[in-house]
Amino acid sequence: xxxxxxxxxxxxxxxxxxxxxxxxxxxxxxxxxxxxxxxxxxxxxxxxxxxxxxxxxxxxxxxxxxxxxxxxxxxxxxxxxxxxxxxxxxxxxxxxxxxxxxxxxxxxxxxxxxxxxxxxxxxxxxxxxxxxxxxxxxxxxxxxxxxxxxxxxxxxxxxxxxxxxxxxxxxxxxxxxxxxxxxxxxxxxxxxxxx
Amino acid sequence: xxxxxxxxxxxxxxxxxxxxxxxxxxxxxxxxxxxxxxxxxxxxxxxxxxxxxxxxxxxxxxxxxxxxxxxxxxxxxxxxxxxxxxxxxxxxxxxxxxxxxxxxxxxxxxxxxxxxxxxxxxxxxxxxxxxxxxxxxxxxxxxxxxxxxxxxxxxxxxxxxxxxxxxxxxxxxxxxxxxxxxxxxxxxxxxxxxx
DNA sequence: CGATGTTTGTACTGCGAGTACAGACTTTCT
DNA sequence: AGAAAGTCTGTACTCGCAGTACAAACATCG
Numbered sequence: 083x084x085x086x087x088x089x090x091x092x093x094x095x096x097x098x099x100x101x102x103x104x105x106x107x108x109x110x111x112x113x114x115x116x117x118x119x120x121x122x123x124x125x126x127x128x129x130x131x132x133x134x135x136x137x138x139x140x141x142x143x144x145x146x147x148x149x150x151x152x153x154x155x156x157x158x159x160x161x162x163x164x165x166x167x168x169x170x171x172x173x174x175x176x177x178x179x180x181x182x183x184x185x186x187x188x189x190x191x192x193x194x195x196x197x198x199x200x201x202x203x204x205x206x207x208x209x210x211x212x213x214x215x216x217x218x219x220x221x222x223x224x225x226x227x228x229x230x231x232x233x234x235x236x237x238x239x240x241x242x243x244x245x246x247x248x249x250x251x252x253x254x255x256x257x258x259x260x261x262x263x264x265x266x267x268x269x270x271x272x273x274x275x276x277x
Numbered sequence: 278x279x280x281x282x283x284x285x286x287x288x289x290x291x292x293x294x295x296x297x298x299x300x301x302x303x304x305x306x307x308x309x310x311x312x313x314x315x316x317x318x319x320x321x322x323x324x325x326x327x328x329x330x331x332x333x334x335x336x337x338x339x340x341x342x343x344x345x346x347x348x349x350x351x352x353x354x355x356x357x358x359x360x361x362x363x364x365x366x367x368x369x370x371x372x373x374x375x376x377x378x379x380x381x382x383x384x385x386x387x388x389x390x391x392x393x394x395x396x397x398x399x400x401x402x403x404x405x406x407x408x409x410x411x412x413x414x415x416x417x418x419x420x421x422x423x424x425x426x427x428x429x430x431x432x433x434x435x436x437x438x439x440x441x442x443x444x445x446x447x448x449x450x451x452x453x454x455x456x457x458x459x460x461x462x463x464x465x466x467x468x469x470x471x472x
Numbered sequence: 473c474g475a476t477g478t479t480t481g482t483a484c485t486g487c488g489a490g491t492a493c494a495g496a497c498t499t500t501c502t
Numbered sequence: 503a504g505a506a507a508g509t510c511t512g513t514a515c516t517c518g519c520a521g522t523a524c525a526a527a528c529a530t531c532g
Binding site: 102104105106107162165184185187188189190191192194195215218222223224225227228229231232233235236238239240241242243244246247263266267269270271272273274275276277 | 297299300301302357360379380382383384385386387389390410413417418419420422423424426427428430431433434435436437438439441442458461462464465466467468469470471472
């Protein structure tokens with residue numbers, strides 16, 4: 083895969099709603115070409131096919147998320163505070179690009195089939211959270227849990243499911259602001275379900 | 278779609294590992310026919326295509342889960358106890374049929390595009406949990422949370438992510454027993470991450 | 473036993489992914 | 503400047519595979 087010019091990368095975003103809506107399988111290359119304005123021949127000049135186009139866009143987003151998460155991790159405060167900051171960041175970036183977020187979540191199978199994407203996904207979601215859980219057990223701001231990986235999965239799972247629901251919801255209905263959503267979500271995850 | 282004979286439904290299960298591994302997109306109808314032993318012409322006699330075959334299998338599993346969940350809900354005990362029973366049931370059924378579980382989770386987008394499947398998914402996962410959360414707030418065995426839907430999403434999210442990881446994990450590695458997994462997961466979800 | 477439905481093999485059609493390639497245009501090098 | 507190498511895109515093509523057509527064998531049932 084050749085280095086993709088920023089211009090083209092940006093144009094490709096326009097095809098995302100289409101892909102999110104009908105799935106990559108049902109989205110024809112010509113549709114992607116037409117909607118994005120990038121000629122089909124040019125697409126094949128840069129990518130080897132549909133799969134690679136989508137993988138490229140997803141990887142791009144995951145990189146952005148892990149970058150931002152790293153920043154949030156580096157701030158001051160207890161592990162708990164920074165965990166909340168990280169989760170908020172993840173949610174914000176997913177919601178800001180709804181279509182890509184929906185595709186990411188709706189197509190976890192595709193991601194799990196690509197080692198590169200698995201790695202990016204871990205870097206964006208698992209690793210930062212898992213590190214913070216360990217840190218939190220150290221500085222006392224978080225409970226020591228038996229299985230930290232499961233903790234990060236719980237968070238990741240609730241994040242993506244929340245997003246999925248806001249994304250499935252017809253666009254005409256009002257969506258909760260990411261901050262409210264993130265707040266409620268953290269409330270549940272942090273305090274648990276027991277009284 | 279005609280009523281599918283039990284025999285054929287059962288044979289189709291054999292094609293699931295294939296679909297889980299490479300995705301429906303990459304799985305050819307002829308492969309499904311060969312692996313399952315159901316002739317291609319017969320497949321098209323009952324189904325309108327690949328999509329419908331997979332949808333049928335998924336719906337089948339979701340129905341089984343919601344049936345079992347309903348049973349677990351009907352037992353004695355506090356809402357908390359029954360919630361744990363329900364979650365254990367969900368995990369058990371997903372793990373017992375790894376391939377289908379993996380497909381279900383890896384292809385949430387497909388599900389979210391089909392109203393029928395959304396409904397089955399809700400019946401299997403959301404509705405029972407959400408009801409129990411409300412009940413639990415009533416009988417005092419669970420905390421009153423601001424957004425019950427979010428509670429059920431958190432649980433669903435952590436369940437499927439845990440499954441996804443056990444499924445992605447190379448088959449040669451030892452998998453945690455569903456009971457242990459469920460136990461750890463409930464520990465996190467119930468008690469939360471705070472000390 | 474006729475009628476209606478099931479099952480399956482074989483042969484076919486057609487869509488759309490991906491390829492080939494030539495020509496225009498741009499950048500880089502000498 | 504001018505050659506060389508790389509970028510971009512239109513057009514026309516191939517070909518794999520999903521889905522269709524259909525006929526013949528077989529079952530079921532009234």
